[in-house]
Amino acid sequence: MSNAPKDTVRGIDWPDSVSLAIGTPLQPSVVYKTSDVEMLHAQYEGRAEGFTYSREGHPNATVLAKKVDLLEGATGGMMTGSGMSAITAVFFGLLKAGDHVLGGDQLYGRSLRMMKTELPRFDIDTGFFDPTDANSLREAIRPNTRMILVEVVSNPTLRVADMQAIYQIAREKGVLVVVDNTFTTPRGYRPFEHGADIVLHSVTKLLAGHSDAMLGYVAAQNPAHSQAIWDVIVTMGLTASPYDCWMAERGMHSFDLRFERACKNASIVATEIAKLPNVLRVLYPERSDHPDTARIPSIMGENFGNMVSFEIAGGHKAAQRLTENCDLAFAPTLGDVASTLSHPASSSHRGLTSDERAALGMSDGFFRLSVGIENPDTLASLLVKAISAAA
Ligand SMILES: *Cc1c(COP(=O)(O)O)cnc(C)c1O
Numbered sequence: 001m002s003n004a005p006k007d008t009v010r011g012i013d014w015p016d017s018v019s020l021a022i023g024t025p026l027q028p029s030v031v032y033k034t035s036d037v038e039m040l041h042a043q044y045e046g047r048a049e050g051f052t053y054s055r056e057g058h059p060n061a062t063v064l065a066k067k068v069d070l071l072e073g074a075t076g077g078m079m080t081g082s083g084m085s086a087i088t089a090v091f092f093g094l095l096k097a098g099d100h101v102l103g104g105d106q107l108y109g110r111s112l113r114m115m116k117t118e119l120p121r122f123d124i125d126t127g128f129f130d131p132t133d134a135n136s137l138r139e140a141i142r143p144n145t146r147m148i149l150v151e152v153v154s155n156p157t158l159r160v161a162d163m164q165a166i167y168q169i170a171r172e173k174g175v176l177v178v179v180d181n182t183f184t185t186p187r188g189y190r191p192f193e194h195g196a197d198i199v200l201h202s203v204t205k206l207l208a209g210h211s212d213a214m215l216g217y218v219a220a221q222n223p224a225h226s227q228a229i230w231d232v233i234v235t236m237g238l239t240a241s242p243y244d245c246w247m248a249e250r251g252m253h254s255f256d257l258r259f260e261r262a263c264k265n266a267s268i269v270a271t272e273i274a275k276l277p278n279v280l281r282v283l284y285p286e287r288s289d290h291p292d293t294a295r296i297p298s299i300m301g302e303n304f305g306n307m308v309s310f311e312i313a314g315g316h317k318a319a320q321r322l323t324e325n326c327d328l329a330f331a332p333t334l335g336d337v338a339s340t341l342s343h344p345a346s347s348s349h350r351g352l353t354s355d356e357r358a359a360l361g362m363s364d365g366f367f368r369l370s371v372g373i374e375n376p377d378t379l380a381s382l383l384v385k386a387i388s389a390a391a
Helices: 037-044 059-072 083-094 109-121 134-140 163-173 223-236 242-252 255-274 296-300 315-324 354-359 376-390
Strands: 078-080 100-104 125-129 145-151 176-180 198-202 216-220 279-283 307-312 340-342 366-370
Touching: 059 078, 059 216, 059 242, 078 083, 078 223, 083 109, 083 145, 083 176, 083 198, 083 216, 083 223, 100 109, 109 125, 125 134, 134 163, 145 163, 163 176, 216 223, 255 279, 255 307, 255 376, 307 315, 307 376, 315 376
Parallel strands: 100 125, 100 145, 145 176, 176 198
Antiparallel strands: 078 216, 198 216, 279 307, 307 366, 340 366
8 A cells, every 4th residue: 555656636745955946936825734733723822833824824925025014114014915905904904983084185096985985884984184284184183083094295296295294293183194105115215214103005016016916015013003904904805815925026126226217217207308398397306396395305315206297288189199109008007117107187087077187286288107117218208209299
């Protein structure tokens, strides 16, 4: 019998090797076997380390979370299946019926929808404030305000929030500050060093960087908050996939280099397109005509980000001509290795009337550019060609 072949169903063990792979292995297994009953008890009671079921954690998520933790100066960060699921986990982990939560008035579109439509169905009240105006926050806070969700740089008008005032007011009132750091990235701004309670990311964007993995990340300063968020991730099934974590970790090997290059490219592009006669304005935090120049150095340092917005003359027709003549991907995302161009009036902000968009500073000739890592001369000439053709 001892010579009988092992069954091929789960019968072959992973080969031993005294030398170790330098690339992170991909581990897609959903379940993990344990040696015996006592060991399983030990795992569940935290006396032994080990995975059990991948909705409750897996090695690729642990490795990736540690990597983002290093960048953010965080401990115990957690991966989720998307940026939106990170936001969901924070809201549902830390809020209850009767609480009030405030958001910046130009949050990411789905975050706005979550606050306007979904949270009120669970009797969680929501309100909005202008993150560039401390008084607007003071007026919006109520006795039952529990949390503020803010993005450092607004989308797509690239206003820079008055972060110091927000932390100070929140501390006075005992309100948690949650920073969606997707746009700024931990290379541009590290919220925990300034007073944030919770940091989250759409890792889908710049951190992963190749538009082929959808993931979120969330970290909290207070371990009790981390635990509450983690329990919601596991219970609601907001878990990240091992494959996406593995892809994103590979993408992150080059994050520093990509970000540095993309910021340099963005600065060059902002300067070049501002020279064109049919460009009405260029929005980029490095520019001296940016409305928030006074506080930008204390928040962004020398990294002004990879996002550039601009407005061309000629409204809808000119916008159509620009996209017809542009060799960059016309796609409503950001943070890819390649530059992508988006048009809020036909995508993220299409639900608003043109008057409502105008009030937010977005005409039909308004574009948002996510700058990638291309050769800067090629990139600038592509844009100059497309914008000129729109005139
Ligand atoms: C994309 C984005 C999100 C949502 O992330 P997904 O990974 O698409 O779910 C949240 N916040 C900001 C600022 C984003 O750009």
